[in-house]
Amino acid sequence: MSNFRRMLRQTLTIARRDFIATVLTPTFLIFLLAPMLFASFGALGSLGARAVGEGGGARERLYAIAEPAAAARFRAADDSARDFLSPQAMPPALEVVQPEGDPAAQARRLLAQQERDVPAVLYGSPERPSILHASSVSRSSNYLAMLAEQVARDGRAGITAPLSQPRFEQVTRASGTIGGKNAAAGFAVIALFAVTLILASQAVGTMAEERSNKVIEVLAAAVPLEAVFLGKLIGMFGVAILFVLFWGTVIGNVGAVLPGGAGPLSGIAPAVGLPAFALLFAVYFAAAFLLLGAVFLGIGAQASTPREIQMLSLPLTLFQMGMFALSLTAAGKPGSWIATFAQVFPFSSPFAMAARAANRPELWPHLLAIGWQALWVALTITIGARLFRRGVLQSAGPKFRWASLVGR
Structure with missing residues:
Protein backbone atom coordinates (compact mmCIF):
# COMPACT_ATOMS: atom_id res chain seq x y z
CA MET A 1 0.00 0.00 0.00
CA LEU A 33 -31.98 21.64 18.11
CA ALA A 34 -30.16 24.59 19.70
CA PRO A 35 -31.19 27.03 16.92
CA MET A 36 -34.82 26.10 17.57
CA LEU A 37 -34.40 26.93 21.25
CA PHE A 38 -32.73 30.25 20.40
CA ALA A 39 -35.47 31.03 17.86
CA SER A 40 -38.17 30.16 20.41
CA PHE A 41 -36.69 32.44 23.04
CA GLY A 42 -36.28 35.18 20.44
CA ALA A 43 -39.89 34.76 19.29
CA LEU A 44 -41.18 34.88 22.86
CA GLY A 45 -39.18 38.04 23.53
CA SER A 46 -40.40 39.58 20.29
CA LEU A 47 -44.02 38.73 21.07
CA GLY A 48 -43.66 40.19 24.54
CA ALA A 49 -42.11 43.39 23.23
CA ARG A 50 -44.77 43.61 20.53
CA ALA A 51 -47.55 43.11 23.08
CA VAL A 52 -46.10 45.86 25.24
CA GLY A 53 -45.78 48.16 22.23
CA GLU A 54 -49.28 47.42 20.99
CA GLY A 55 -50.65 47.92 24.48
CA GLY A 56 -49.08 51.38 24.59
CA GLY A 57 -50.24 52.15 21.04
CA ALA A 58 -53.82 51.17 21.86
CA ARG A 59 -53.90 53.87 24.54
CA GLU A 60 -52.79 56.62 22.15
CA ARG A 61 -55.33 58.95 20.56
CA LEU A 62 -55.37 61.95 18.28
CA TYR A 63 -58.32 64.31 18.73
CA ALA A 64 -60.04 66.66 16.34
CA ILE A 65 -62.66 68.96 17.81
CA ALA A 66 -64.99 69.69 14.91
CA GLU A 67 -68.60 70.65 14.19
CA PRO A 68 -70.84 67.87 12.82
CA ALA A 69 -70.56 69.29 9.28
CA ALA A 70 -66.78 68.92 9.30
CA ALA A 71 -66.59 65.81 11.48
CA ALA A 72 -67.61 63.45 8.67
CA ARG A 73 -65.00 65.00 6.36
CA PHE A 74 -62.29 64.57 8.99
CA ARG A 75 -63.13 60.88 9.36
CA ALA A 76 -63.21 60.37 5.58
CA ALA A 77 -59.86 62.16 5.13
CA ASP A 78 -58.33 60.11 7.95
CA ASP A 79 -59.54 56.81 6.44
CA SER A 80 -58.22 57.80 3.02
CA ALA A 81 -54.80 58.87 4.34
CA ARG A 82 -54.26 55.65 6.32
CA ASP A 83 -54.64 53.58 3.15
CA PHE A 84 -51.34 55.06 1.92
CA LEU A 85 -49.33 54.67 5.14
CA SER A 86 -47.18 51.71 6.19
CA PRO A 87 -47.78 50.13 9.62
CA GLN A 88 -44.53 51.68 10.87
CA ALA A 89 -45.65 55.19 9.87
CA MET A 90 -49.26 54.83 11.02
CA PRO A 91 -50.30 57.62 13.45
CA PRO A 92 -52.46 56.94 16.50
CA ALA A 93 -56.19 56.47 16.00
CA LEU A 94 -58.14 59.66 15.37
CA GLU A 95 -61.19 60.47 17.45
CA VAL A 96 -63.44 63.35 16.32
CA VAL A 97 -65.44 65.01 19.12
CA GLN A 98 -67.93 67.86 19.12
CA PRO A 99 -66.98 71.16 20.74
CA GLU A 100 -68.13 71.71 24.32
CA GLY A 101 -67.97 75.29 25.57
CA ASP A 102 -64.51 76.75 25.00
CA PRO A 103 -62.76 74.57 22.33
CA ALA A 104 -59.29 75.77 23.43
CA ALA A 105 -59.88 74.71 27.03
CA GLN A 106 -61.43 71.45 25.85
CA ALA A 107 -58.36 70.77 23.72
CA ARG A 108 -56.04 71.33 26.69
CA ARG A 109 -58.10 68.96 28.83
CA LEU A 110 -57.91 66.28 26.15
CA LEU A 111 -54.15 66.75 25.79
CA ALA A 112 -53.59 66.50 29.56
CA GLN A 113 -55.77 63.44 30.26
CA GLN A 114 -54.10 60.63 32.24
CA GLU A 115 -55.89 57.53 30.94
CA ARG A 116 -54.59 58.01 27.39
CA ASP A 117 -51.48 59.31 25.66
CA VAL A 118 -52.51 62.20 23.42
CA PRO A 119 -49.73 63.47 21.12
CA ALA A 120 -51.83 66.27 19.52
CA VAL A 121 -55.28 67.85 19.50
CA LEU A 122 -56.85 69.98 16.72
CA TYR A 123 -59.61 72.53 17.20
CA GLY A 124 -61.02 75.42 15.24
CA SER A 125 -62.20 75.59 11.64
CA PRO A 126 -60.47 73.49 8.95
CA GLU A 127 -59.37 76.72 7.21
CA ARG A 128 -57.69 78.09 10.37
CA PRO A 129 -57.03 75.17 12.69
CA SER A 130 -55.19 75.37 15.99
CA ILE A 131 -53.12 72.33 16.98
CA LEU A 132 -51.80 71.63 20.45
CA HIS A 133 -48.99 69.11 20.85
CA ALA A 134 -46.75 68.01 23.71
CA SER A 135 -43.57 67.08 21.82
CA SER A 136 -41.24 69.66 20.30
CA VAL A 137 -41.06 67.54 17.13
CA SER A 138 -44.49 66.03 16.53
CA ARG A 139 -45.39 64.07 13.41
CA SER A 140 -48.90 63.68 14.80
CA SER A 141 -49.47 67.44 14.72
CA ASN A 142 -48.28 67.52 11.10
CA TYR A 143 -50.70 64.71 10.32
CA LEU A 144 -53.59 66.67 11.82
CA ALA A 145 -52.53 69.74 9.80
CA MET A 146 -52.60 67.64 6.63
CA LEU A 147 -56.09 66.37 7.47
CA ALA A 148 -57.31 69.93 8.06
CA GLU A 149 -55.92 71.00 4.67
CA GLN A 150 -57.69 68.10 2.96
CA VAL A 151 -60.98 68.81 4.75
CA ALA A 152 -60.79 72.49 3.82
CA ARG A 153 -60.12 71.69 0.14
CA ASP A 154 -62.92 69.10 -0.01
CA GLY A 155 -65.34 71.48 1.67
CA ARG A 156 -64.55 74.35 -0.69
CA ALA A 157 -64.87 72.09 -3.75
CA GLY A 158 -67.98 70.33 -2.46
CA ILE A 159 -66.35 66.88 -2.77
CA THR A 160 -68.08 64.13 -0.77
CA ALA A 161 -66.69 60.98 -2.44
CA PRO A 162 -63.46 59.86 -4.15
CA LEU A 163 -63.08 61.19 -7.69
CA SER A 164 -60.88 58.40 -9.11
CA GLN A 165 -61.53 54.69 -9.46
CA PRO A 166 -58.13 52.98 -9.85
CA ARG A 167 -57.64 49.56 -11.47
CA PHE A 168 -54.77 47.52 -10.02
CA GLU A 169 -52.84 44.96 -12.07
CA GLN A 170 -49.94 42.91 -10.75
CA VAL A 171 -47.06 42.36 -13.19
CA THR A 172 -44.27 39.85 -12.58
CA ARG A 173 -40.82 41.43 -12.77
CA ALA A 174 -38.22 39.92 -15.06
CA SER A 175 -35.55 40.29 -12.35
CA GLY A 176 -35.61 40.47 -8.59
CA GLY A 252 -37.32 24.81 3.12
CA ASN A 253 -40.45 22.91 4.18
CA VAL A 254 -41.79 25.47 6.63
CA GLY A 255 -43.19 27.47 3.69
CA ALA A 256 -45.40 24.50 2.75
CA VAL A 257 -47.50 24.90 5.89
CA LEU A 258 -47.57 28.70 5.94
CA PRO A 259 -49.72 31.06 3.85
CA GLY A 260 -48.26 32.23 0.54
CA GLY A 261 -45.45 34.73 0.95
CA ALA A 262 -45.14 34.09 4.69
CA GLY A 263 -42.28 31.60 4.59
CA PRO A 264 -38.94 32.29 6.31
Missing part, protein backbone atom coordinates in the same frame (compact mmCIF):
# COMPACT_ATOMS: atom_id res chain seq x y z
CA SER A 2 1.40 3.37 -1.02
CA ASN A 3 2.03 6.11 1.52
CA PHE A 4 -0.73 8.25 0.03
CA ARG A 5 -3.32 5.47 0.28
CA ARG A 6 -2.23 4.67 3.82
CA MET A 7 -2.49 8.36 4.76
CA LEU A 8 -5.92 8.62 3.15
CA ARG A 9 -7.16 5.52 4.94
CA GLN A 10 -5.92 6.73 8.30
CA THR A 11 -7.43 10.18 7.71
CA LEU A 12 -10.84 8.73 6.85
CA THR A 13 -10.65 6.44 9.88
CA ILE A 14 -10.10 9.41 12.18
CA ALA A 15 -12.86 11.34 10.38
CA ARG A 16 -15.32 8.47 10.81
CA ARG A 17 -14.37 8.13 14.47
CA ASP A 18 -14.91 11.81 15.20
CA PHE A 19 -18.12 11.97 13.18
CA ILE A 20 -19.68 8.97 14.93
CA ALA A 21 -18.44 10.07 18.35
CA THR A 22 -20.10 13.45 17.82
CA VAL A 23 -23.35 12.45 16.13
CA LEU A 24 -24.28 9.31 18.09
CA THR A 25 -24.62 11.10 21.42
CA PRO A 26 -27.61 12.69 23.19
CA THR A 27 -25.63 15.93 23.38
CA PHE A 28 -25.63 16.22 19.59
CA LEU A 29 -29.44 16.18 19.54
CA ILE A 30 -29.44 19.16 21.90
CA PHE A 31 -26.81 20.85 19.75
CA LEU A 32 -28.83 20.12 16.60
CA THR A 177 -36.15 43.71 -6.76
CA ILE A 178 -33.33 45.58 -5.03
CA GLY A 179 -34.98 44.76 -1.71
CA GLY A 180 -35.07 41.06 -2.58
CA LYS A 181 -31.41 41.08 -3.59
CA ASN A 182 -30.39 42.91 -0.42
CA ALA A 183 -32.43 40.46 1.65
CA ALA A 184 -30.64 37.54 -0.02
CA ALA A 185 -27.24 39.19 0.54
CA GLY A 186 -27.94 39.79 4.21
CA PHE A 187 -29.27 36.25 4.63
CA ALA A 188 -26.15 34.78 3.00
CA VAL A 189 -23.72 36.70 5.23
CA ILE A 190 -25.62 36.10 8.48
CA ALA A 191 -26.28 32.41 7.78
CA LEU A 192 -22.67 31.70 6.79
CA PHE A 193 -21.29 33.53 9.82
CA ALA A 194 -23.64 31.90 12.33
CA VAL A 195 -23.21 28.36 11.05
CA THR A 196 -19.43 28.45 10.63
CA LEU A 197 -18.82 30.11 13.98
CA ILE A 198 -21.13 27.77 15.91
CA LEU A 199 -19.81 24.59 14.29
CA ALA A 200 -16.11 25.36 13.89
CA SER A 201 -15.74 26.64 17.46
CA GLN A 202 -16.62 23.16 18.75
CA ALA A 203 -13.15 22.05 17.67
CA VAL A 204 -11.47 23.95 20.50
CA GLY A 205 -13.49 22.21 23.19
CA THR A 206 -13.05 18.82 21.55
CA MET A 207 -9.28 19.25 21.40
CA ALA A 208 -9.02 20.27 25.05
CA GLU A 209 -11.16 17.31 26.12
CA GLU A 210 -9.05 14.80 24.20
CA ARG A 211 -5.83 16.31 25.53
CA SER A 212 -7.07 16.16 29.11
CA ASN A 213 -7.99 12.46 28.91
CA LYS A 214 -4.83 11.58 26.89
CA VAL A 215 -6.81 10.36 23.83
CA ILE A 216 -4.82 12.61 21.52
CA GLU A 217 -1.56 10.95 22.62
CA VAL A 218 -2.99 7.53 21.76
CA LEU A 219 -4.02 8.73 18.31
CA ALA A 220 -0.65 10.39 17.75
CA ALA A 221 1.11 7.13 18.58
CA ALA A 222 -1.04 5.13 16.15
CA VAL A 223 -1.19 7.36 13.06
CA PRO A 224 0.68 10.42 11.74
CA LEU A 225 -0.41 13.71 13.26
CA GLU A 226 -1.25 15.11 9.83
CA ALA A 227 -3.80 12.30 9.41
CA VAL A 228 -5.24 13.12 12.84
CA PHE A 229 -5.56 16.78 11.92
CA LEU A 230 -7.14 16.19 8.50
CA GLY A 231 -9.39 13.46 9.88
CA LYS A 232 -10.71 15.74 12.61
CA LEU A 233 -11.25 18.52 10.09
CA ILE A 234 -13.17 16.22 7.73
CA GLY A 235 -15.18 14.78 10.62
CA MET A 236 -16.13 18.27 11.77
CA PHE A 237 -17.08 19.14 8.22
CA GLY A 238 -19.32 16.06 8.03
CA VAL A 239 -21.09 17.15 11.21
CA ALA A 240 -21.49 20.63 9.75
CA ILE A 241 -23.01 19.24 6.54
CA LEU A 242 -25.47 17.17 8.57
CA PHE A 243 -26.39 20.26 10.61
CA VAL A 244 -26.91 22.40 7.50
CA LEU A 245 -28.89 19.72 5.66
CA PHE A 246 -31.18 19.24 8.64
CA TRP A 247 -31.97 22.91 9.08
CA GLY A 248 -32.04 23.56 5.35
CA THR A 249 -34.73 20.88 5.01
CA VAL A 250 -36.68 22.28 7.95
CA ILE A 251 -36.59 25.86 6.69
CA LEU A 265 -37.23 32.81 2.93
CA SER A 266 -40.03 34.84 1.33
CA GLY A 267 -38.83 37.99 -0.42
CA ILE A 268 -35.33 36.59 -1.01
CA ALA A 269 -34.49 36.94 -4.70
CA PRO A 270 -30.75 36.50 -5.49
CA ALA A 271 -29.47 38.05 -8.71
CA VAL A 272 -27.87 34.80 -9.96
CA GLY A 273 -31.06 32.80 -9.44
CA LEU A 274 -31.95 30.41 -6.64
CA PRO A 275 -30.27 27.24 -8.04
CA ALA A 276 -26.93 28.97 -8.69
CA PHE A 277 -27.18 30.84 -5.41
CA ALA A 278 -27.74 27.60 -3.47
CA LEU A 279 -24.72 25.98 -5.17
CA LEU A 280 -22.46 28.99 -4.54
CA PHE A 281 -23.69 29.21 -0.95
CA ALA A 282 -22.66 25.57 -0.41
CA VAL A 283 -19.21 26.18 -1.92
CA TYR A 284 -18.60 29.32 0.13
CA PHE A 285 -19.85 27.57 3.25
CA ALA A 286 -17.28 24.82 2.68
CA ALA A 287 -14.51 27.36 2.16
CA ALA A 288 -15.46 29.43 5.22
CA PHE A 289 -15.80 26.35 7.42
CA LEU A 290 -12.49 24.82 6.34
CA LEU A 291 -10.69 28.13 6.83
CA LEU A 292 -12.11 28.68 10.28
CA GLY A 293 -12.01 25.00 11.27
CA ALA A 294 -8.33 24.67 10.42
CA VAL A 295 -7.52 27.76 12.45
CA PHE A 296 -9.55 26.56 15.45
CA LEU A 297 -8.00 23.09 15.32
CA GLY A 298 -4.48 24.45 15.06
CA ILE A 299 -4.95 26.99 17.84
CA GLY A 300 -7.05 24.59 19.93
CA ALA A 301 -4.19 22.10 20.02
CA GLN A 302 -2.21 24.65 22.06
CA ALA A 303 -4.82 24.75 24.85
CA SER A 304 -4.92 22.20 27.66
CA THR A 305 -7.29 23.85 30.16
CA PRO A 306 -10.67 25.61 29.87
CA ARG A 307 -8.96 28.88 30.84
CA GLU A 308 -6.55 28.57 27.93
CA ILE A 309 -9.45 27.68 25.62
CA GLN A 310 -11.19 30.92 26.51
CA MET A 311 -8.03 32.95 26.09
CA LEU A 312 -7.35 31.45 22.64
CA SER A 313 -10.88 31.35 21.26
CA LEU A 314 -11.86 34.89 22.28
CA PRO A 315 -9.46 36.66 19.86
CA LEU A 316 -10.54 34.33 17.06
CA THR A 317 -14.19 35.06 17.76
CA LEU A 318 -13.55 38.81 17.81
CA PHE A 319 -11.68 38.49 14.52
CA GLN A 320 -14.63 36.64 12.99
CA MET A 321 -16.99 39.31 14.28
CA GLY A 322 -14.86 41.87 12.45
CA MET A 323 -15.07 39.79 9.25
CA PHE A 324 -18.82 39.55 9.71
CA ALA A 325 -19.19 43.32 10.12
CA LEU A 326 -16.96 43.92 7.09
CA SER A 327 -18.94 41.49 4.91
CA LEU A 328 -22.30 42.83 6.04
CA THR A 329 -21.20 46.37 5.21
CA ALA A 330 -19.96 45.18 1.81
CA ALA A 331 -23.32 43.47 1.18
CA GLY A 332 -25.09 46.79 1.66
CA LYS A 333 -22.66 48.64 -0.65
CA PRO A 334 -22.14 46.48 -3.76
CA GLY A 335 -19.54 47.81 -6.17
CA SER A 336 -17.81 49.97 -3.56
CA TRP A 337 -14.16 49.76 -2.53
CA ILE A 338 -15.09 48.15 0.77
CA ALA A 339 -17.01 45.45 -1.10
CA THR A 340 -13.97 44.77 -3.29
CA PHE A 341 -11.68 44.62 -0.25
CA ALA A 342 -14.02 42.21 1.56
CA GLN A 343 -14.20 39.97 -1.52
CA VAL A 344 -10.40 39.80 -1.84
CA PHE A 345 -9.44 39.48 1.85
CA PRO A 346 -9.21 35.70 2.44
CA PHE A 347 -11.14 35.38 5.70
CA SER A 348 -14.03 37.63 4.61
CA SER A 349 -14.05 36.51 0.98
CA PRO A 350 -16.54 33.59 1.39
CA PHE A 351 -19.08 35.84 3.13
CA ALA A 352 -18.65 38.80 0.78
CA MET A 353 -18.77 36.65 -2.37
CA ALA A 354 -21.95 34.95 -1.16
CA ALA A 355 -23.42 38.43 -0.79
CA ARG A 356 -22.19 39.32 -4.29
CA ALA A 357 -24.05 36.30 -5.68
CA ALA A 358 -27.21 37.86 -4.28
CA ASN A 359 -26.48 41.37 -5.58
CA ARG A 360 -24.78 40.80 -8.96
CA PRO A 361 -25.76 38.37 -11.78
CA GLU A 362 -22.23 37.81 -13.16
CA LEU A 363 -20.86 34.31 -12.52
CA TRP A 364 -17.25 34.60 -13.73
CA PRO A 365 -15.98 36.46 -10.62
CA HIS A 366 -17.06 33.49 -8.54
CA LEU A 367 -14.75 31.17 -10.47
CA LEU A 368 -11.81 33.42 -9.59
CA ALA A 369 -12.97 33.71 -5.98
CA ILE A 370 -13.33 29.95 -5.58
CA GLY A 371 -9.78 29.39 -6.86
CA TRP A 372 -8.45 32.14 -4.58
CA GLN A 373 -10.24 30.69 -1.57
CA ALA A 374 -9.06 27.16 -2.39
CA LEU A 375 -5.48 28.45 -2.31
CA TRP A 376 -6.01 29.98 1.13
CA VAL A 377 -7.80 26.91 2.42
CA ALA A 378 -4.75 24.82 1.46
CA LEU A 379 -2.39 27.36 3.06
CA THR A 380 -4.47 27.57 6.24
CA ILE A 381 -4.70 23.79 6.55
CA THR A 382 -0.91 23.51 6.12
CA ILE A 383 -0.21 26.10 8.81
CA GLY A 384 -2.91 24.65 11.04
CA ALA A 385 -1.45 21.17 10.71
CA ARG A 386 1.97 22.45 11.79
CA LEU A 387 0.45 24.23 14.77
CA PHE A 388 -1.47 21.07 15.58
CA ARG A 389 1.69 18.92 15.45
CA ARG A 390 3.59 21.41 17.60
CA GLY A 391 0.84 21.57 20.20
CA VAL A 392 0.24 17.82 20.41
CA LEU A 393 3.91 16.90 20.61
CA GLN A 394 4.39 19.33 23.50
CA SER A 395 1.20 18.28 25.29
CA ALA A 396 3.17 16.54 28.02
CA GLY A 397 6.17 18.84 27.89
CA PRO A 398 6.80 22.58 28.20
CA LYS A 399 4.18 25.10 27.22
CA PHE A 400 3.88 26.27 23.65
CA ARG A 401 5.79 29.41 22.84
CA TRP A 402 5.03 31.48 19.78
CA ALA A 403 8.62 32.73 19.55
CA SER A 404 9.93 29.21 19.00
CA LEU A 405 7.52 28.70 16.10
CA VAL A 406 8.37 32.01 14.50
CA GLY A 407 12.07 31.32 14.81
CA ARG A 408 11.76 28.17 12.74
